[in-house]
Structure formats: C-alpha cells, structure tokens
Amino acid sequence: xxxxxxxxxxxxxxxxxxxxxxxxxxxxxxxxxxxxxxxxxxxxxxxxxxxxxxxxxxxxxxxxxxxxxxxxxxxxxxxxxxxxxxxxxxxxxxxxxxxxxxxxxxxxxxxxxxxxxxxxxxxxxxxxxx
Numbered sequence: 519x520x521x522x523x524x525x526x527x528x529x530x531x532x533x534x535x536x537x538x539x540x541x542x543x544x545x546x547x548x549x550x551x552x553x554x555x556x557x558x559x560x561x562x563x564x565x566x567x568x569x570x571x572x573x574x575x576x577x578x579x580x581x582x583x584x585x586x587x588x589x590x591x592x593x594x595x596x597x598x599x600x601x602x603x604x605x606x607x608x609x610x611x612x613x614x615x616x617x618x619x620x621x622x623x624x625x626x627x628x629x630x631x632x633x634x635x636x637x638x639x640x641x642x643x644x645x646x647x648x
Contacts, residue, residue, distance in 0.1 A: 519544070519545040519546045519547070519637070520542055520543070520544050520545070520547075520553065520619045520636075520637040521542070521543040521545060521637075522540055522541070522542055522543075522617050522618070522619060522637055522638065522639035523540070523541050523543075523639055523640070524538060524539070524540050524615065524616065524617050524639045524640065524641060524642040525538070525539050525540075525541070525642060526538040526539050526642060527615060527642030527643045527644045527645075528643075528644070528645070529645045529646075529647060530607055530644070530645070530646055530647070531646070531647050531648075532607060532608060532609060532646055532647065532648045533606060533607065534607055534646075535603070535604060535605045535606075535607065536604050536607065536644060537601055537602070537603050537604070538557070538601065538602040538604070538615055538617075538642060538644075539599055539600070539601050540555070540557075540599065540600045540601075540602075540617030540639060541597070541598060541599045542555070542598045542599070542600070542619060543598070544598075547621075551621050552574035552621065552622050552623070552624070552625050552627075553574055553619045553620065553621055553622065554571060554572070554573055554574055554619070554620045554622045554627050554628055554629040555571070555572055555574075555593065555600045555617060555618065555619050555620075556568065556569070556570065556571035556572070556617070556618050556619075556620075556628075556629060556630070556635065557569040557570045557571075557591060557600075557602045557615060557616070557617055557618075558615070558616045558617075558618060558632060559611075559613035559614065559615045559616070559644075560613055560614050560616070560641075561610075561612060561613040561614075564613075566616070566632060567582070567584075567632075568582055568630050568631070568632060569581070569582055569584070569585055569589065569602065569615070570582065570585060570589055570591035570602060571591070571628045571629055571630050572591045572592070572593055572600060572628065573622075573624075573625060573626050573627055573628050574622065574624075574625045574626075574627070575595075575625040575626060576592065576593045576595065577625075577626060578626050578627075578628050579591050579592075579628065580628045580630055584610075584611075585604075587606075588604065588605050588606045588607075589602060589603065589604050589605070590602070590603040590605075591603075600617060602615070604644075607644075607646045608646060609646050609648055611644060611646055612644060612645055612646045613643075613644060614641040614642065614643050614644075615641060615642050615643075615644055616638055616639055616640075616641045617638075617639045618632075618635035618636075618637060618638050618639070619635065619636065619637040620634055620635045620636055620637070621636065
C-alpha cells in the first residue's frame with residue numbers, strides 16, 4: 519500500500535506560479551518496488567485529466583500538451599516526494615490536483631493513463647484569479 523499526501527495548492531493570480539508536492543509513504547510491500555508517479559487534475563464538471571508523469575528513477579518525464587512549456591515535474595527519491603512546478607498559470611488551470619502512483623517493473627517507465635494508477639492522494643485545490 520502507498521499513501522500519498524499532496525500539498526502546495528492555493529490561490530494565485532493569473533501568470534503566477536505554484537509548486538505542488540506529493541509525499542509518498544509505502545506502508546506495505548517490498549522496499550525495492552518501483553513506482554511511476556503522476557499528477558492529474560479535475561475541474562468542476564469535467565473529467566479528471568492527466569497533467570504530468572515521471573518514472574521511478576526520475577529520469578523520464580512526460581507533460582501533457584496543456585502544461586508543456588509551463589509545468590515541470592520532478593522528484594526527490596531521498597525524500598519520497600514528487601513535485602509539480604507550475605508557471606504562467608491560467609484560469610483554465612484551476613482545478614483540484616491529485617497525485618497518483620503505480621507499481622511498475624522498470625525504473626524508466628512513465629504511466630500516462632488514469633485508470634492504470636492504483637494509488638491516489640486526496641487532492642489539493644489550485645485557484646487562479648484573473
């Protein structure tokens with residue numbers, strides 16, 4: 519089992535920046551297990567959508583078209599924490615942001631599909647004011 523806790527959400531003006539963090543606690547399983555992680559978001563009345571993903575090693579990343587050039591995903595394995603740096607925020611970025619984890623067999627694997635993820639955090643709200 520993996521417990522995920524997001525932090526860093528809040529209110530920001532359009533054009534501003536926020537850094538989200540997701541801290542993972544592995545409560546069962548082998549310490550050698552590898553987890554791909556990702557960020558998703560869900561705006562009111564819309565489906566949850568992929569934002570960015572990162573491999574277990576942190577060496578491979580993928581950012582959705584909506585975030586390319588503005589969002590950066592990274593992780594600190596020593597701290598079991600993943601980050602999403604968001605710059606140039608727009609009103610359409612306003613949503614609840616969720617982190618997710620998926621056990622994978624390879625350290626270079628990035629998972630972009632929502633329904634492949636096994637573990638989810640509770641979410642953190644990002645509000646962008648114009």
